[in-house]
Amino acid sequence: MLPDHPLPLPPPDAKVTGLWELHAGVDASATSPNSRPGVGDRIGVVPNHLSTAVNLAKELWVVSGEALVDWWELAASGANR
Numbered sequence: 001m002l003p004d005h006p007l008p009l010p011p012p013d014a015k016v017t018g019l020w021e022l023h024a025g026v027d028a029s030a031t032s033p034n035s036r037p038g039v040g041d042r043i044g045v046v047p048n049h050l051s052t053a054v055n056l057a058k059e060l061w062v063v064s065g066e067a068l069v070d071w072w073e074l075a076a077s078g079a080n081r
Helices: 052-056
Strands: 015-019 024-027 059-064 067-073
Touching: none
Parallel strands: none
Antiparallel strands: 015 024, 059 067
C-alpha cells in the first residue's frame, strides 16, 4: 500500500491493461493465487492523470483511509456545455 492510499494496490506482477475515465483494467493472471485479488475485490490504481470527467461532479471528496477529511467544491462543474 502507499501511505494514506485508501485501497490496496495490485500485486507487483499484475499489469494495468487499460485506463479509462472512471475505471481501469488489471490483468492479475501472472500473480500467485495467494496474492491475486478476487472477483469483486477493490484495489487501488494510481492514475497517471486527472480525469476529464471531474467536471461531471459538483464536489470532490478527500479521504484518508476510511475517513473523509475534506471536500472541495468544483467551480467548473458542468462547464463543458
